[in-house]
Amino acid sequence: MQEGRKTVVWFKEVTKKDVAVVGGKGANLGEMTNVGIPVPPGFIVTSDAYFDFLRQTKLTAKIRQLLKPVDVNDSRQLQQIAAQVRQVISKAAIPPEIAKEIERAYVKMGQGLVAVRSSATAEDLPEASFAGQQRTFLNVQGKKEVVAAVQECWASLFEARAIFYRVQQNYDHFKVGIAVPVQRMVQSEAAGVMFTLEPVASDRSKITIEAILGLGEMIVSGDVTPDHYIVSKNELKITSKEIARQEWKLIRSDGGKGEETNMKVTLTAKEQAQQKISDDDIIALAKIGKQLEEHYQFPQDIEWAKENNQLFIVQTRPVTTIREGVAGVRPEITAPVLLSGAAASPGIAVGPVKLVTDASQIDKVKDGDILVSEMTTPDFVPAMKRAAAIVTDRGGRTAHAAIVSRELGIPCVVGVEKATATLKDGQVITVDGAHGKVYDGKIEITVAAKTKTRLKIKTRTKLLVNLAQPELVDRVASYDVDGVGLLRAEFMIAQIGEHPSYMISQQRGNEFVDKLARGLTAFARAFHPRQVVYRTNDFKTNEYRALKGGERYEETEENPMLGYRGASRYITDIDTFKLEIAAIKKVRKQYKNLWVMIPFVRTVNELAQTLEIMESEGLKRSEDLKIWMMVEVPSNIILLEKFIAVGIDGISIGSNDLTQLTLGIDRDSAKLADTFDERDEAVMLSLERAIKVAKSMGITSSICGQAPSEYPELTERLVEWGITSVSVSPDMIDRTREIIAAVEARLKIRD
Numbered sequence: 001m002q003e004g005r006k007t008v009v010w011f012k013e014v015t016k017k018d019v020a021v022v023g024g025k026g027a028n029l030g031e032m033t034n035v036g037i038p039v040p041p042g043f044i045v046t047s048d049a050y051f052d053f054l055r056q057t058k059l060t061a062k063i064r065q066l067l068k069p070v071d072v073n074d075s076r077q078l079q080q081i082a083a084q085v086r087q088v089i090s091k092a093a094i095p096p097e098i099a100k101e102i103e104r105a106y107v108k109m110g111q112g113l114v115a116v117r118s119s120a121t122a123e124d125l126p127e128a129s130f131a132g133q134q135r136t137f138l139n140v141q142g143k144k145e146v147v148a149a150v151q152e153c154w155a156s157l158f159e160a161r162a163i164f165y166r167v168q169q170n171y172d173h174f175k176v177g178i179a180v181p182v183q184r185m186v187q188s189e190a191a192g193v194m195f196t197l198e199p200v201a202s203d204r205s206k207i208t209i210e211a212i213l214g215l216g217e218m219i220v221s222g223d224v225t226p227d228h229y230i231v232s233k234n235e236l237k238i239t240s241k242e243i244a245r246q247e248w249k250l251i252r253s254d255g256g257k258g259e260e261t262n263m264k265v266t267l268t269a270k271e272q273a274q275q276k277i278s279d280d281d282i283i284a285l286a287k288i289g290k291q292l293e294e295h296y297q298f299p300q301d302i303e304w305a306k307e308n309n310q311l312f313i314v315q316t317r318p319v320t321t322i323r324e325g326v327a328g329v330r331p332e333i334t335a336p337v338l339l340s341g342a343a344a345s346p347g348i349a350v351g352p353v354k355l356v357t358d359a360s361q362i363d364k365v366k367d368g369d370i371l372v373s374e375m376t377t378p379d380f381v382p383a384m385k386r387a388a389a390i391v392t393d394r395g396g397r398t399a400h401a402a403i404v405s406r407e408l409g410i411p412c413v414v415g416v417e418k419a420t421a422t423l424k425d426g427q428v429i430t431v432d433g434a435h436g437k438v439y440d441g442k443i444e445i446t447v448a449a450k451t452k453t454r455l456k457i458k459t460r461t462k463l464l465v466n467l468a469q470p471e472l473v474d475r476v477a478s479y480d481v482d483g484v485g486l487l488r489a490e491f492m493i494a495q496i497g498e499h500p501s502y503m504i505s506q507q508r509g510n511e512f513v514d515k516l517a518r519g520l521t522a523f524a525r526a527f528h529p530r531q532v533v534y535r536t537n538d539f540k541t542n543e544y545r546a547l548k549g550g551e552r553y554e555e556t557e558e559n560p561m562l563g564y565r566g567a568s569r570y571i572t573d574i575d576t577f578k579l580e581i582a583a584i585k586k587v588r589k590q591y592k593n594l595w596v597m598i599p600f601v602r603t604v605n606e607l608a609q610t611l612e613i614m615e616s617e618g619l620k621r622s623e624d625l626k627i628w629m630m631v632e633v634p635s636n637i638i639l640l641e642k643f644i645a646v647g648i649d650g651i652s653i654g655s656n657d658l659t660q661l662t663l664g665i666d667r668d669s670a671k672l673a674d675t676f677d678e679r680d681e682a683v684m685l686s687l688e689r690a691i692k693v694a695k696s697m698g699i700t701s702s703i704c705g706q707a708p709s710e711y712p713e714l715t716e717r718l719v720e721w722g723i724t725s726v727s728v729s730p731d732m733i734d735r736t737r738e739i740i741a742a743v744e745a746r747l748k749i750r751d
Contacts, residue, residue: 005048007101011041011181016296017494017546021046023119023179028316035295037288037313040184042114043105045150047121047177049098053154057092060174063158067173072164075363075382082160089155094147102150103143106182113141113185113252115314116149118156121177135159138217139185139252139262146182153180161378168385186312187252188305190277191216192226194285195319196233196293196300199397199406204299204732206239207231207286210396211276214249215262216305216314219396223375224248225415226396227276228342231286234711238282244396244415245272277306284311292316297466298729301403335443338429341391341416343436344402349389349411350442353427355420356383370431372423376401384408389431391419391438405433413438459740462725464533465733466704468492473526476730480737483530484523485652485727486597486704489537489580492519494547500576502549509579516583524591531593533628533652533702536580538599540565561666566600566630571609581617588625597628597652602635604642611647626650628702632657637686640693650700652727653690655707659683678707679714691721700724708732712739719743 006021014022014030022030026044033039054060063085070081106114116137135156137149156162157178166173192211197204210219210226218224230240248264277285285304288311292300296318303315354369356362359379365371371387373380375394384390384404388411392401395414405412411433419438423429430443457480464485465476493500496515503512524532540560544550557563570577587594596619601607607629614620614627621627629636629643632654636643644651655678660666662683665676677683687703694701704727708715712735715726719740728736 005052006046007049007052007098008043008045008105010043010105011039014044015546017497017543020121020177020497021048021179022181023047023121023177024317025117025119025315026179026181027119029181029183031295032292032313032316037292038311040186040312040314041109042181042183043109044119045102045180045182047179049101050154050157050178050180053092053094053098054174056095059088059092062088064174067163070163072167073382075160078160078164078382082158082163085158085163086155089158090152092151094151099147102147102182106143106146109182109184111141111143113139113187114146115181115183115185116140116146116153117181117183118153119179119181120157120162121179136217138215150180150182154178159378161381164382183314186305186307186314188215188307189213190281191303191305192219192276194289194300194302194304196289196302197319198230199319199402204729204735205233207233207289208397209282209285209289212249213246213267213271213276214251214265216303218250219399223394225342225394225417228396229282231282233286233290236283236286236290238279241275243273243275246276247272281306281311288313297468335430335439337437338440339391339413339416339419339422339438341413341419341436341438342395342397342402343434344395344397344399344414345390345405345410345412346434347389347409347411348430348432348434350428350430351388353423353425353429354387355423355425356380357420370429372419373401374420375399376404384410389413389433391416391423391429391431393417393419457737457741459737459744461719461723461740461744462702463733463737463740464531464702464704464725464727466727466729467523473523477526479730479733481530481733482725483527483593484532485702485725487520487523487532487534489516489535490539490543492516493537493539494543495519496547498548499544499550499553500579501553501573502547504575504579505549509575512579513582513586516580517586520583520587520594521591524587524594528591528593531595531626532591533595533597533626534584535597535599535630535704536570536577538566561660566602567598567606567610568600568602570598570613571606574613577613578617581614581619585617585619592624595626595628597630599630599654600632600657601629601643602633604639604646607643607648608646621647621649626700628652628700630654630704631690632661634658634661634686637689640690641697644694644697644699648699650702650724651690651694652702652704653687655683655687655703658686659707662686679711684717687718688721691718691723695722702727708736712736715739716743720747 011030011033016027016031019027022044029039066081066085072078118135135153140146140149190211190213195208198206198208209229212219212224212226219226224246225244227244228242232239248266250262251265252262289302299319300316301319305312305314351368351370353372354365356373362380362383365383365386367386368388370389371383372391375392390401390405390412392414393416395401399414402412402414411431413433413436428441430439462482464483465481466486467484468488468491500512503509541554541557541564542560545554598610626649628650629648631651659678665672691701701723702725708726708728
């Protein structure tokens with residue numbers, strides 16, 4: 001995105017680095033558009049427009065005054081004050097220049113029916129999802145109507161649930177902005193949600209798809225219980241299908257404007273029983289899901305819709321509820337089952353039932369109660385945080401109740417159908433969220449099941465983790481992991497948001513150093529004394545151009561993946577590299593566990609020059625500073641002995657780039673996705689050579705690409721060849737440790 005404040009930007013103008021201006025939803029819509037995912041077209045009213053609206057209308061002081069007495073745990077008072085704040089925002093006159101910009105963009109996109117969605121700039125962060133904090137308006141038509149819907153989205157930043165959430169998450173109300181994507185409305189014949197893992201057990205080998213007929217908003221709300229399909233991620237084969245009976249669907253009627261144009265249509269008996277989408281559609285969706293996960297390098301929660309036999313992706317966000325060790329910690333209960341539904345969030349809880357038929361009744365739920373409802377909405381969140389477990393009549397594993405329960409870490413069973421009719425207020429029940437069962441009374445778990453806990457497994461091969469986002473660091477640092485094998489710079493640089501050369505030109509180089517050092521410190525401190533291997537910045541020219549001031553310093557390259565990046569940049573743009581070195585040195589004054597890894601080294605001379613620059617700046621190999629080199633270019637494999645002889649302590653194989661460059665395949669290519677495989681013989685030979693040469697020359701070897709997280713059989717081979725560490729995504733830690741332990745036992749490898 002270009003410099004300067006804009007009221008409106010188009011999807012193609014933004015990427016995932018623009019969250020501060022277009023919010024999580026807006027940034028992902030732009031990112032997907034730019035990588036060729038089928039996204040309905042649209043534009044985004046930026047958070048700058050929202051802040052300009054507040055400034056020009058002088059509303060901030062008035063809203064602060066209204067919020068001053070609020071007690072977020074007093075639901076009635078919270079609802080009243082939230083309504084007052086929203087009314088103040090809704091009734092304010094929107095500045096004419098802002099309104100005209102929005103109207104012009106709406107006309108330019110062809111007018112017609114659009115969805116107007118909220119995209120807060122602090123939403124969709126790891127451990128901070130609580131889906132549905134702000135409003136969405138569907139089937140909006142007309143210039144004035146679109147402007148009015150945008151203003152209502154701004155007002156919805158102060159929904160009671162959003163105020164509650166920000167207080168709980170320690171967000172300043174006025175540092176959280178809101179952007180508003182305006183997108184062509186998809187009149188879906190079928191719609192649903194896809195997770196690129198099985199969300200209850202956090203099983204990365206599976207893709208989960210849920211589908212309903214009609215418009216998609218009923219699936220997250222839980223109004224309808226969806227079909228549930230499981231696809232094997234590696235083979236892209238359907239392994240399981242649960243067809244749910246759907247009595248009605250939501251469609252758009254022919255008259256009027258706004259939300260009231262949606263109407264329920266009763267389905268015939270045949271339609272109620274049918275599978276919602278074809279097997280071909282299921283596989284096509286799974287392929288898109290796999291592509292998105294590989295692009296974002298993290299499991300995704302994806303919303304999709306089908307119109308006129310074409311599949312569209314309307315949203316993607318990171319899965320925020322990945323759990324370690326969920327599988328295998330599921331004690332069985334042998335008592336008679338009272339009610340059954342879909343397992344939505346694992347765990348077992350016992351408590352008294354509190355029936356809640358409407359959000360106005362959430363005060364009934366006290367700490368330790370079991371919340372029982374037809375379904376939940378975002379307004380239920382305060383009560384959900386107090387509940388010991390949740391049971392709903394309707395909804396699937398991706399309904400609001402399921403998502404929030406997993407985030408809160410409490411058991412949940414959805415789609416029970418008769419829960420509110422069968423259970424009584426005050427009745428004590430036991431909820432087994434892992435198996436989707438509800439039992440009458442307090443059920444004693446057998447001693448054997450109770451004592452089935454996770455044991456730390458010791459292995460000679462180190463197990464490391466790949467990380468990038470500070471929001472995850474404290475949680476992941478508590479896992480059974482030996483350190484960080486890949487700390488990516490790119491997320492921290494993107495958060496700084498400005499091109500380092502631009503900051504240098506403004507005499508603000510020290511500010512860049514301080515901000516990067518703060519990010520690095522968070523990781524080094526959390527994992528201390530365990531190693532944290534920081535991969536120096538591997539931004540490509542197109543990514544650097546997206547930063548503020550970037551267009552002044554970056555040329556447009558035809559293929560940035562093969563362009564000016566990695567070590568080639570360090571030895572050319574030395575001043576910028578020195579800023580990064582200064583940040584590393586600043587952190588290492590206190591945390592000596594921070595190591596350095598050099599990415600994308602094309603030639604032996606590049607490595608030598610890079611190390612010379614580091615040494616001249618006082619960053620030299622020592623007993624407590626190890627320097628690694630990424631092995632991801634075929635030249636690294638061919639001349640590995642010469643690279644090692646320059647003077648490094650270890651290598652780490654970047655399996656994604658190595659596979660891409662060995663097979664000559666763009667790793668983002670959908671058409672060649674089936675051919676892109678780290679298990680290809682040519683790649684496997686390269687991996688084997690890298691590990692064995694490193695071992696013969698007395699340095700460590702690791703791998704930090706996606707392959708070990710995807711293919712357990714590959715991890716086995718790596719251990720057999722003598723790799724010294726394996727670095728995986730956080731959700732694969734336990735599973736990979738077990739694989740390593742099994743191989744070491746078979747090979748009789750001892751500490």
